[in-house]
Amino acid sequence: MEFKKELQNYQEIINRELEKYLRKEQCLEEVLNQAMEYSLMAGGKRLRPILVLATYKLLTNQTNYDVCMPYAVAIEMVHNFSLIHDDLPGIDNDDFRHGKPTNHKQFNEATAILAGDGLLNNAYMVISEDIEKTTDNKQLQAKIQIFKEFSKAIDRMLAGEYIDTEFEGKKITIDELEYIHQNKTGELLTLCVRMGAILANCNEEDLKNLTEYSKKIGLAFQVKDDILSEEGDEKQLGKPVGNDKERKKCTYVSQYGLSGAKDILNTLTEDAIDCLEKYGEKATFLKELAIYIANRNK
Numbered sequence: 001m002e003f004k005k006e007l008q009n010y011q012e013i014i015n016r017e018l019e020k021y022l023r024k025e026q027c028l029e030e031v032l033n034q035a036m037e038y039s040l041m042a043g044g045k046r047l048r049p050i051l052v053l054a055t056y057k058l059l060t061n062q063t064n065y066d067v068c069m070p071y072a073v074a075i076e077m078v079h080n081f082s083l084i085h086d087d088l089p090g091i092d093n094d095d096f097r098h099g100k101p102t103n104h105k106q107f108n109e110a111t112a113i114l115a116g117d118g119l120l121n122n123a124y125m126v127i128s129e130d131i132e133k134t135t136d137n138k139q140l141q142a143k144i145q146i147f148k149e150f151s152k153a154i155d156r157m158l159a160g161e162y163i164d165t166e167f168e169g170k171k172i173t174i175d176e177l178e179y180i181h182q183n184k185t186g187e188l189l190t191l192c193v194r195m196g197a198i199l200a201n202c203n204e205e206d207l208k209n210l211t212e213y214s215k216k217i218g219l220a221f222q223v224k225d226d227i228l229s230e231e232g233d234e235k236q237l238g239k240p241v242g243n244d245k246e247r248k249k250c251t252y253v254s255q256y257g258l259s260g261a262k263d264i265l266n267t268l269t270e271d272a273i274d275c276l277e278k279y280g281e282k283a284t285f286l287k288e289l290a291i292y293i294a295n296r297n298k
Contacts, residue, residue: 010053013065014076023036023037032111038106039083043098044098049073052075053068054196059201060200074123077119077126081119082116087102089104130143150195154188156183156187160180163183171250176250190214193211194214216268217268217293220268222252223252223264227262228298269293273291
């Protein structure tokens with residue numbers, strides 16, 4: 001299956017699964033549930049849950065994703081929690097996301113804050129319910145490990161977001177810039193790959209290789225974001241271009257220039273692909289996903 005079709009197939013699988021978790025009942029908090037659905041089902045690449053499923057498939061050659069689906073769903077909930085809060089007036093103060101009004105613009109700031117909180121809490125509910133019904137001891141231990149890594153990755157994402165916000169308009173070092181992006185963006189992407197690998201009962205060598213791959217694409221994703229913020233198309237991005245420069249954020253473009261940032265992106269992508277060479281054709285999708293991240297226009 002060619003890459004675009006396989007990517008679309010994964011996206012459709014994820015979207016169908018996410019719909020199972022939407023709360024449609026009439027209740028006093030109905031608007032809050034609508035706000036959560038508004039962001040969760042707004043679209044997006046579904047990159048994080050796809051990484052969970054694709055890594056699991058790489059190591060098991062299975063297309064039955066029942067074992068890892070709760071974790072794919074949970075990570076997409078966390079991602080959308082982070083987007084809602086990232087767009088708030090107190091952080092990035094963005095008006096559009098995926099070409100639609102941001103959550104606080106569509107509803108109000110209080111509802112948006114609570115919708116983000118709700119998605120984060122729902123993610124933990126999904127995982128805890130899956131752990132509760134696990135009877136196989138080996139699988140249970142794997143899921144407990146994932147739960148710990150899941151919690152730590154969110155902690156690191158929040159730390160990265162705080163530092164990124166706190167350092168706006170300030171001159172920072174290259175090491176500080178890498179620290180921000182490793183935590184703000186990279187930790188969740190690494191978590192996705194590791195969750196898929198651990199649920200596939202991988203060995204230590206595979207976990208090491210795939211973790212290295214995830215770190216490369218995680219940083220590449222952020223470098224590409226910095227590039228798009230400089231020269232992207234607002235209609236394709238679905239959000240304004242130039243916000244990073246306007247807020248005087250330190251980015252890979254501001255540190256290395258546009259050409260330098262693109263060179264770093266290309267090197268990261270090549271390194272990510274190299275991490276997968278031992279898997280041969282089985283890793284074709286994940287290799288092409290690294291290229292997709294580097295070449296995306298939104």
